[in-house]
Amino acid sequence: MYSVIITLHLLGVVVWVGGMFFAHMALRPAAVEVLEPPQRLPLMKRTLDRFFPWVWxxxxxxxxxxxxxxxGILGAGAGLHVHIMQGIGLAMVALFxxxxxxxxxxxxRALQAGELPQAGARLAVMRRIIGINLVLGLVTIVIGAAKPF
Structure with a gap:
């Protein structure tokens, strides 16, 4: 049963952190290079429309x-690293x-109203927070890998 639980845990991490890495480090920079805001903003919104249900x-x-x-498995034997990962994970959920x-x-709403500057400003806010969440996710992966339980 432990192998099933850890597999589900790792699949969730791969989807969320991997998706943030791809969007933040590859998709957005490429979109900025080749698309103007009237095309880029709807692309990013549609991408997030598809990604966010997977994040949930x-x-x-x-x-x-x-x-x-x-x-269920570790009980009182959960080390400090488990509690740190839990705290970081809950912070990531709150940011998401x-x-x-x-x-x-x-x-x-701004895109629907044709207000591209406002839509761009909202995307910039999301990008900064996603960058923070990406760093938190990578740190959590390192903690989990460096201090296995």
């Missing part, structure tokens, strides 16, 4: 499997919820 699923997998590992419920929705 990843969050469920990561938290569900993480708590199953912490409380902020992105999803505020600037992402505001960007969509």
């Amino acid at each position: 699923l990843a969050i469920v997998l990561i938290l569900g499997s993480g708590y199953a590992i912490q409380f 919820c902020y992105i999803y419920f505020l600037p992402y929705r505001q960007m969509g």
Whole structure:
């Protein structure tokens, strides 16, 4: 059962952190190079429209499997690194919820209204927070790999 739980946990991490890495480090810079804002902003919105449901699923997998590992398998034996990963993970979820419920929705409304500068400003906010979440996710991966439980 442990192998199933850890596999679900890792799949969630790969989807979320890998998706952030791709979007932040490859998709957006390429889009900036070849597309003007009237084309780039809808591309980014559509990309996030497709990615964010996967992030929600990843969050469920990561938290569900993480708590199953912490409380069902490790119990009192959970080391400090587990608690650190949990804290970082919860901070990442909070940042994602902020992105999803505020600037992402505001960007969509601005695009629908044809207000490209406002949509671009909302995307810039999301980009900064996604960058923070990406760093937090990579740090958490290093903690998990460097201090296996």
